[in-house]
Amino acid sequence: MTTVCLVGDPTVTLAYELLSRETAREALSTYEIEEPFENALAVETVSLGAAVSLCNDLKWYRDRFVAESLVRDPSIDADEWLSADLAGLVRDGDVPPEETDRRLKIFGVRDGELVDPEYVLREQGTVPERDRDDLEGTVVVRVTEAEFST
Numbered sequence: 001m002t003t004v005c006l007v008g009d010p011t012v013t014l015a016y017e018l019l020s021r022e023t024a025r026e027a028l029s030t031y032e033i034e035e036p037f038e039n040a041l042a043v044e045t046v047s048l049g050a051a052v053s054l055c056n057d058l059k060w061y062r063d064r065f066v067a068e069s070l071v072r073d074p075s076i077d078a079d080e081w082l083s084a085d086l087a088g089l090v091r092d093g094d095v096p097p098e099e100t101d102r103r104l105k106i107f108g109v110r111d112g113e114l115v116d117p118e119y120v121l122r123e124q125g126t127v128p129e130r131d132r133d134d135l136e137g138t139v140v141v142r143v144t145e146a147e148f149s150t
Helices: 014-019 022-028 048-057 059-065 084-091
Strands: 002-008 040-045 066-072 081-083 103-110 113-121 137-142
Touching: 002 014, 002 048, 014 022, 014 040, 014 059, 040 048, 048 059, 048 066, 048 084, 059 066, 066 084, 081 084
Parallel strands: 081 137
Antiparallel strands: 002 040, 002 066, 066 081, 103 113, 103 137
């Protein structure tokens, strides 16, 4: 199963914004919604293609209410996420899955929220450690070259 996770912009309550609007509510109605992080919604889809299609269906809402759109496909990596843009490139065959792991955006997790994103390049196949006592963990997101330079 491939997971889509939408992390809300800090200025909105994502669940309210998505579920109070008919089109978004209908797009999400066939999925069991989870909340893996504060102000985030996640659903399990059957494939990378279905995950990217869902992200595309929700584009209008993502542009307005979502800070991060993430996709995790176990056939690419069981623990690391792809940005929705990178997932789309993989689905379309523009980027091979094995070439997605160089550019990373690493979030800290504090009180259930994704915080303090840091852009890093993977060196020698390892993810740099974040040595901060105030973090509960980290979330690794593989990003496109364009996203990495922003």
